[in-house]
Amino acid sequence: MSFILNIDHVDMEFPTPTGPFTALKDVSLNIAKGEFISLIGHSGCGKSTVLNIVAGLHQATKGGVVLNGKEVTEPGPERAVVFQNHSLLPWLSAYENVELAVQQVFGKTKSKQETREWIEYNLQLVHMDHAMDKRPGEISGGMKQRVGIARALAMQPDVLLMDEPFGALDALTRAHMQDSLMEIQNELNNTVIMITHDVDEAVLLSDRIVMMTNGPAATVGEILEVNLERPRNRLALADDPEYNRLRSEVLKFLYEKQRKVEPLRGQKDAEKTKPQKTPEKTAAA
Amino acid sequence: MNAISTAAEPGRSPVLAKLSSWYASSGDWLKTSVVSLVGIVVFLLVWSAAAQNINTSLGAFPGPTAVAGQFKSLYAEHTAERAKAEAFYERQEARNAKRMEADPDYQPKIRKYTGKETFLDQIGTSLITVASGFLLAAVIAIPLGIAIGLNKNLNTAINPIIQTFKPVSPLAWLPLVTMVVSAVYTSDDPMFAKSFVNSLITVSLCCLWPMLINTSVGVASIEQDLVNVSKVLRLSALTHVRKIVLPASVPMIFTGMRLSLGIAWMVLIAAEMLAQNPGLGKFVWDEFQNGSSESLSRIMAAVFTIGFIGFLLDRFMLQLQKLVSWDKSSAVR
Numbered sequence A: 001m002s003f004i005l006n007i008d009h010v011d012m013e014f015p016t017p018t019g020p021f022t023a024l025k026d027v028s029l030n031i032a033k034g035e036f037i038s039l040i041g042h043s044g045c046g047k048s049t050v051l052n053i054v055a056g057l058h059q060a061t062k063g064g065v066v067l068n069g070k071e072v073t074e075p076g077p078e079r080a081v082v083f084q085n086h087s088l089l090p091w092l093s094a095y096e097n098v099e100l101a102v103q104q105v106f107g108k109t110k111s112k113q114e115t116r117e118w119i120e121y122n123l124q125l126v127h128m129d130h131a132m133d134k135r136p137g138e139i140s141g142g143m144k145q146r147v148g149i150a151r152a153l154a155m156q157p158d159v160l161l162m163d164e165p166f167g168a169l170d171a172l173t174r175a176h177m178q179d180s181l182m183e184i185q186n187e188l189n190n191t192v193i194m195i196t197h198d199v200d201e202a203v204l205l206s207d208r209i210v211m212m213t214n215g216p217a218a219t220v221g222e223i224l225e226v227n228l229e230r231p232r233n234r235l236a237l238a239d240d241p242e243y244n245r246l247r248s249e250v251l252k253f254l255y256e257k258q259r260k261v262e263p264l265r266g267q268k269d270a271e272k273t274k275p276q277k278t279p280e281k282t283a284a285a
Numbered sequence B: 001m002n003a004i005s006t007a008a009e010p011g012r013s014p015v016l017a018k019l020s021s022w023y024a025s026s027g028d029w030l031k032t033s034v035v036s037l038v039g040i041v042v043f044l045l046v047w048s049a050a051a052q053n054i055n056t057s058l059g060a061f062p063g064p065t066a067v068a069g070q071f072k073s074l075y076a077e078h079t080a081e082r083a084k085a086e087a088f089y090e091r092q093e094a095r096n097a098k099r100m101e102a103d104p105d106y107q108p109k110i111r112k113y114t115g116k117e118t119f120l121d122q123i124g125t126s127l128i129t130v131a132s133g134f135l136l137a138a139v140i141a142i143p144l145g146i147a148i149g150l151n152k153n154l155n156t157a158i159n160p161i162i163q164t165f166k167p168v169s170p171l172a173w174l175p176l177v178t179m180v181v182s183a184v185y186t187s188d189d190p191m192f193a194k195s196f197v198n199s200l201i202t203v204s205l206c207c208l209w210p211m212l213i214n215t216s217v218g219v220a221s222i223e224q225d226l227v228n229v230s231k232v233l234r235l236s237a238l239t240h241v242r243k244i245v246l247p248a249s250v251p252m253i254f255t256g257m258r259l260s261l262g263i264a265w266m267v268l269i270a271a272e273m274l275a276q277n278p279g280l281g282k283f284v285w286d287e288f289q290n291g292s293s294e295s296l297s298r299i300m301a302a303v304f305t306i307g308f309i310g311f312l313l314d315r316f317m318l319q320l321q322k323l324v325s326w327d328k329s330s331a332v333r
């Protein structure tokens, strides 16, 4: 199998007032063209950091990312990002938000007419063509996220990076968006890395689920192949034994192998002075 | 709310619904105007009662009627002066025509009428001065504010200077400005009077700061996500400023502009007094020097005029902000 994207032994250290903080240690991952990858792991383990390094928004301290045989050194539209909170420009309409991206990427190659059609096509893909002229302030959270996805898709990226794209949405809207995304994926077959907290979402959408260990010095823990037939249907899958096995694998990883007990607020400082404290005690206190 | 629910009721004609909604909204309007009217009446009563008890060397402090009378006579003076000017030009034209008839080679002399400035002329001068000073300040402050907002080091370098100059009174600047202007701005046929330039620069120096600070804060507090969008799209520096930075900070820039215009108008009066720029400030100063029995009521009339124009300027900026800004909530009140 040939890979389009290689994440190669990436380390990431953040400088902090108390010395460098190692967020990632030796993260390696190869992704094939057209593959849909989910990154899952506990909060704060470093998923966004991985994604930002691939996007070029962060520079890895060690190792690097190679896309199409070229090392990634800065952000660029061939690695479009869908941010968690849509990040549409609030003073532009949905159409204009997509237009800004299209102009930037295809301004020289597409004619006016083609540009217009391409923007409309992408907004249709996410079912937002009826509200093209609305500004972000006038549409719902789910609709904003759709426009954000349309903007990213319209760049025709080599890899589509999504950082918890549906994290801020309610369960019903979320399910809708997942279905939409599967439909789009069916048509375009993009290479996607998506961060999620949602086990069902990961299993439903992915070809592989990459599970990350807890930080600091987080790395790839296990990788789970999802060989469910496409197109997938959430209702039909509910009783599918393979689906349920995959689901419980992920749950086992998250809640047994990488069980995380967050100290309650205010106890964090106390914990620092007594580093020997066991997690159970912290939880009970 | 009211209007919608009545309009939705079946069986009622739209005309009726419209009428009743008009009634509902006019009720609100009526109430506010009655309340503000009461406020004004109370103020006038207190004022006239207090005025009678204040005796100055120029006579009793003017009450509302004296000031209202002054407005009338100021306007009358203005129309009289205009009539005089017109008559002057007519006479000049007639004289020149006559001379031309007698001697076709005669080059007609056109002189400008040099009558005294009326109150309305002075208002005009003040408005022109404040607008010029404000625009000059904006032209400097907004680009500089954007640069400071984008560059942390520049901000660290300039911030102490801003904080030091911001609280300086126009009265402290003016002597310096006057000296510098008279040294630097020398020409035989100056396009602008020195007094105008002095006032303008003083106004600029004082109203620069709110615009500068607000612009830089607005630019510096752009959401990181939006900056990331710009990075992913690889927008050039110029496009980044034009398409992301400027629109994102427009609400803050306008808040700064509104503050600045308020300060500019306040500073202007002081600057005109001292610089002898023929505007409202000079009017107040001249009346003060005059010391006639009417002076106080004329100054009081100027006070109301200054206040009202200041209010109008603020409303104007607010409307402009509403028109330009995408963030409608930033332009309330």
Ligand SMILES: Nc1ncnc2c1ncn2[C@@H]1O[C@H](COP(=O)(O)OP(=O)(O)OP(=O)(O)O)[C@@H](O)[C@H]1O
Binding pocket: A014, A015, A016, A021, A023, A041, A042, A043, A044, A045, A046, A047, A048, A049, A050, A215
């Ligand atoms: N700029 C930074 N400076 C210092 N530490 C950072 C920085 N960015 C992230 N970190 C740390 O790196 C770790 C990983 O952060 P990251 O945002 O990648 O986590 P995450 O897995 O995306 O979490 P979440 O699921 O909550 O979004 C965290 O411990 C965080 O505190």
Ligand SMILES: [Mg+2]
Binding pocket: A047, A048, A049, A163
């Ligand atoms: Mg994150």
